Amino acid sequence: MEQYVQEKSLPVAYPKEAAETHVKRKSSFIAALPFIGPFLVLIILFYLIPVVLTVIMSFTGMDFTLEWKFVGLKNYIKLCQDKSAGIAALNTLKYVASTLLINVGFGFLLAITTTYFTKKQNTGLLFQTIWMLPRMTPAVIYALLWLWFLDPTEYGMLNAFFGKLFNAPPRDWILTSPMPVVIIANGLIGASLGMVVFSAAIKSIPESYFHAASVDGATDWDIIRYVIIPFLKWPIMFMTIWQTLSLLTSYEYILLITDGGPLNKSEVWALYSYHKAFGSYEFGYGAAISVVLVIIAVIIALVMLKVFGYDAMMNRGKTKVQG
């Protein structure tokens, strides 16, 4: 320890800053263009232009002919009167709130149990790996597993289980409770993200805190309450906002498992936009529905930038980030 401190306090003799300024100073935008050019082209073509286009399209009655027929605010007026949109909005609220609870709450529970309570690190890692499986699995296969699990005949796992245990007749789970199905299916995926993020945060808590707490005779519950949770405040906040954004806009699993059905019962806002655009080819109307999402997404992204700042946005915890 002492040696480390000494090393640190040695004066820095080599010309690090000099090198940095020397190399950095001279580039003009033209010099940087060969490097940054391809990046900019793709970002502008497939991110910035689509954002602008979505807004413009929402004022048109565009259909599959892709012609611009401007109709003013008609789409938005229609949206306000659309009963299905109302249902979708309500479903979205339920879906995002409940899934968030699983993502953050259950993710936290998994992180605590696999990181803090599990004696052997390998055992914890084993469980974490199991929970990473659904996340790494392509969406189509993940959906297939759910379809089998909930199969309406006694072939489905859940029905087989209840049949053997309680002699219950097979049920069509997707038909009777579509919302819980999509909430749990999405929740499991998100919970693994919460688990990894929170585990990394728990691991970064200095061990002396745990020593001190146990000397003071703290119980596990005290340690969770007064040591771990205060440390996890930021990661939890970050996860909550981040997941809100992705839950609002992601509908892949819902599309694959229930497709919004039966009868719009699990239709969420983003999926409704998709159905309008690619189901009945109302591109203009679909765009108007998307605009609502785009606005919310931009606001949340800006709020995140403001609250968490540059670095935290990109380096969540000690582990490196990947999408």
Place this chain on the structure above:
Amino acid sequence: MPQVKRNKRGILHSAPIYIFLILVSLPIVIAYLWLFASSFSSKLTLGIFPKELTLYNWRFLWSEIKLGLTAFESIWPVTLNSILLAGSITILEVIISLLAGFALSRMDFPGKDLIMKTTIILHAFPGVALLIALFYVLNFINLLDSIMGVVLVKVALELPMATWMIKGFFDEIPWELEWAAYIDGCNKFQLWYKVILPQIKPGISAVAIFAFLAGWSEFIYSYTFLFSSEHYTLAVFLKNLIGDFRFLDYGLLAAAGLFYLIPVIVFFLISQKSLMKINFGGIKG
């Protein structure tokens, strides 16, 4: 790691924790066991135990799958499409993010700050919200119903993330190295290619692996932007297969699913431990 307390307590104390973990993890394990077991058997008992072993479910590998009068296309061209899609995504994403990451980390140019801020906002911004406009853009540049179109869209949507990671790797390389290269007479491209890139090989391979897996798993863009069956990828193929065989033949679906899952399984076995360190984030629920 906080080991202190637990040493004093026995297995009895941690038993409820293990029971909890096993109970909640069991359904996941069962689901994947089922996928494996039912692909190799014609009958299952209690959901996951195979009764009669068979390779009949894997018939899609050597013959056409028929349902009534309609025949499904062979899986091999579809697999090639998936490899082409994932491979192109990987190559483009790695090259472009290496170039851009270098500029953002090592160069100072007007507009850099704006680009960095935009990158961060885009990183949080979900691309699926733009699907309708992307459809129009692809149609405009004549890349609708083409694998290349899906590749470009997917690369663009993953670039902010990949570039930021690569920038992070570049940031850790000492400046002295670069300075020395300049003194030896390197220009910017030589420096990038000969001096810096070899330094961050592990980082590059991490980005490449995740780009490949993301491309391999890609569903929604292929499903929306590809209409001709000769351009179908495995994800779209499997989605159609599930639509037709869902209540008829789970064995076939499980086998096809497992076939599609092979790269993921390989990756999982190889990098099980480092996976936990590298992977998290992304726009998945």
